[in-house]
Amino acid sequence: MKKFNFTLGTVLSYKNQVLDALKNEHAKILAKMHQQEEVIHNLEEEYKKCNEDFNQKKVEGITIIESIGFEAYLRRLEVTIKQEEKKLALIKVDEENKRNEVVAAKQDTSSLEKLKEKKLEVYHKEEQKEEEMLIEEFVSFSRIASK
Numbered sequence: 001m002k003k004f005n006f007t008l009g010t011v012l013s014y015k016n017q018v019l020d021a022l023k024n025e026h027a028k029i030l031a032k033m034h035q036q037e038e039v040i041h042n043l044e045e046e047y048k049k050c051n052e053d054f055n056q057k058k059v060e061g062i063t064i065i066e067s068i069g070f071e072a073y074l075r076r077l078e079v080t081i082k083q084e085e086k087k088l089a090l091i092k093v094d095e096e097n098k099r100n101e102v103v104a105a106k107q108d109t110s111s112l113e114k115l116k117e118k119k120l121e122v123y124h125k126e127e128q129k130e131e132e133m134l135i136e137e138f139v140s141f142s143r144i145a146s147k
Contacts, residue, residue, distance in 0.1 A: 004123045012112045019105040026098045033095055036088045043084060047077045 006012070054062075054070040062070075 004120060006116045006119055008112055008115065012109065012116065015105065015109045015112060019102070019109050022098065022102045022105050026095070026102050029091065029095045029098050033088065033091045036084065036091055040081060040084045040088060043077060043081045047074065047081065050074060050077065 050073060057066065
């Protein structure tokens with residue numbers, strides 16, 4: 001019997017390449033998202049530290065100029081944090097869209113892989129039937145030859 005050949009093998013190969021590319025893109029977006037979360041975390045830590053310093057200076061005594069400087073810096077950090085959170089929200093939307101693309105591509109490849117498995121199973125059954133027929137012919141031929 002001839003070797004098993006899945007007729008949609010090239011399509012399956014192409015779909016797997018597309019899936020791999022989408023997974024790589026998704027991984028890059030996830031890395032970008034984690035990096036943006038780190039940026040926000042660092043800004044929040046800077047805000048917390050500066051606010052603590054400001055409160056400590058208020059207790060110890062602070063000039064009006066220094067107070068205005070601290071408040072301006074804190075307000076600027078708040079604005080920056082809000083901007084970075086908006087960037088993060090956009091990245092999360094991109095990540096969700098890419099994840100949906102990965103899921104759709106995975107479904108495509110899974111359906112083709114299941115079809116391939118079924119075709120392979122049918123191939124193996126046919127191969128087994130052919131072998132059984134050959135054995136029967138051999139046995140029949142042996143009986144005829146031995147008479």
